[in-house]
Amino acid sequence: MAEIFDYKMFPILFVDDERDATETFRQQFQDEFLLILTNSPEEGLEIVRREKPAVVIADQKMPTLTGAQFLEIVRKEHPETFRILLTAYSDIAAIIEAVNKGEIYRYFAKPYNVAEMEITLKRSLETYKIARERDRLYREKIEIFQKLSRTNRLAGLGHLAEGMAHEIRNPLVAIKTFFDLLPEKKEDYEFMTRFAEIARKEVHRIAKLLDELTRFAEPPKPCLMEVDLNEIARSVIGLVETEAKSHKVDIRSNLGEDFSLVVLDPEQIKQVLLNIVLNGLQAMSPGGLLEIETRRGIRPNEIQIIISDSGAGIPSENMEAIFNPFFTTKAPNQGVGLGLSIAHQIIQEHKGSIDVESRIHEGTKFIVTLPKNPLQASGLGEHGV
Ligand SMILES: Nc1ncnc2c1ncn2[C@@H]1O[C@H](COP(=O)(O)OP(=O)(O)O)[C@@H](O)[C@H]1O
Ligand SMILES: [Mg+2]
Structure with a gap:
């Protein structure tokens, strides 16, 4: 025997500004389906957001919004729904266009044939269930993948x-x-x-x-505040000036426009810049040049801090590893290999990213990109570490 399909498993939303129309629809279909009825498209959209109905049926001729416009919004909110338009014959040309654009699944001319509507609703619910099943399997695969990672x-x-x-x-x-x-x-x-x-x-x-x-x-969460980015860059330079002199290395700064309203954790970002700057100093021999630059990012609401040195460079085979904890090429008293992994972690917490460019015997450039305000940022992508 075939499995009995429960057509009340997912709701069907019916939107028509005329009370008679919603009432008729109720009488025709309430025994077999789970119905939500409304006379207001605005309320209809709230229902779509809240209930995620499997099928939405809308009347084309409504005072505030046409049915096609309504269903277009529904598609954006909840693309999996089956969208059906009810219409008078006179609107047919517009309707066909909507069908062709993929905005609606099909249309019914009024008065619709009840048996035909019933079949359509059933097929839609069945297909919707299969699609959800597919999604569930897909999610399971993703979970397995996450476990693996x-x-x-x-x-x-x-x-x-x-x-x-x-x-x-x-x-x-x-x-x-x-x-x-x-x-x-x-x-x-x-x-x-x-x-x-x-x-x-x-x-x-x-x-x-x-x-x-x-x-x-257990990296501490950034304690965000509005600060002047150039001030932070200057204070990092101040911290390493003596060390640079004793190395016979010059420091040059090129601090960009006014970056006085950047939101970040100043202590953590100083730590990041210091780790990168010290690496640069350690990579150079006397006569070297370390440069610190601040500038606008490529995208709006992004800023960048660029630290370049004229040091030994990073061999390409080490490029992937330098952000790993304990990766170091230095003698034990020079470094334990945590500087860049900590820097990476802090920048990630700030929703930023770190990029590196390097040439052997010529030097290395670290580019730190940060959102001007991580609270408003969606994330700038991740370094592959
Ligand atoms: N500016 C640079 N020039 C050359 N090599 C660098 C530079 N910055 C980092 N590296 C390489 O990355 C490694 C990891 O750096 P880091 O995490 O700060 O640890 P550490 O400095 O303790 O070795 C360094 O040992 C070095 O090999
Ligand atoms: Mg270091």
């Missing part, structure tokens, strides 16, 4: 734990050696000063690493 993140965590173990093991060896030797060396002045100092520094290093790591695992 979570698993990949877990694999990333394994990598993170490995990096962390490595970073902690080295200082621990130094500290352990200090304590192993302590009983026999405690009278040794050099040991007690120099080696105790090394051990102390190594303890500090582990503490700092754990600090960064907790920040990384």
Whole structure:
């Protein structure tokens, strides 16, 4: 026996400004279908938003909105609905155009044939159900995909734990050696000063690493406020000026127009810029030039901060990896490989993005793009990290 289809599973909306018309429709179809009736197209649109009916039937001739206009809005709100237009013969040309444009599924000339209307409603509901079934299967596939990508993140965590173990093991060896030797060396002045100092520094290093790591695992939400972007750029330059001088590196800034009303977390963005600027300084030899520029983004309501150096450049095989936690090409006391991953995370929280361009032996350019106000932004796309 064929499965009995429940035609009251999804609602059918009927809109006609004439009370007689809605009343007749009710009497004809209320036993078999789940009906919602209204005499006002405005209320009809609210019902569409709220109830998401499977079928919407509208009369062409209504005082505030034609049926075709009404159904066009319905299509935008809820494209899956079957849209049916009721009309007098005189409107036929306009109707055919609406059908051809895909705005409506079919039309009925008044007075419609009740049996024909019934068949159409049934077929529409059946098709609607099949489409929903298809959507459900599609959603299930997406969920499986999302689960898989979570698993990949877990694999990333394994990598993170490995990096962390490595970073902690080295200082621990130094500290352990200090304590192993302590009983026999405690009278040794050099040991007690120099080696105790090394051990102390190594303890500090582990503490700092754990600090960064907790920040990384649980990044604080940005504390957004209206600030002057150029002011932030200047304060970052101030922080590294001494270091740049000792490296014999010049810093040049090219701060654009008035960016005094940008919404961001100033501490976090300073941290981002500092991480990028320090990388630039470390990549250069004496005589190098570091440039900081602020400018409008390509799209409206976007700003960009560009930091370029004339340093060693990044080999193309490392380009993908530089944002990964613990990826570093530096000696252990120079960096642990968290700077760019933290920067990336902060910029993502701000709905921005970071791009990199680099040429070996010529230099590297980091382009940070931010919305002027992340609260009004839909997201600028993601870096593939
Ligand atoms: N401006 C740059 N020039 C050359 N290499 C860079 C630059 N910025 C980043 N890198 C590369 O990216 C790696 C990761 O950077 P980062 O996450 O800040 O960690 P760290 O600086 O501790 O190594 C660096 O080790 C380096 O290889
Ligand atoms: Mg760094």
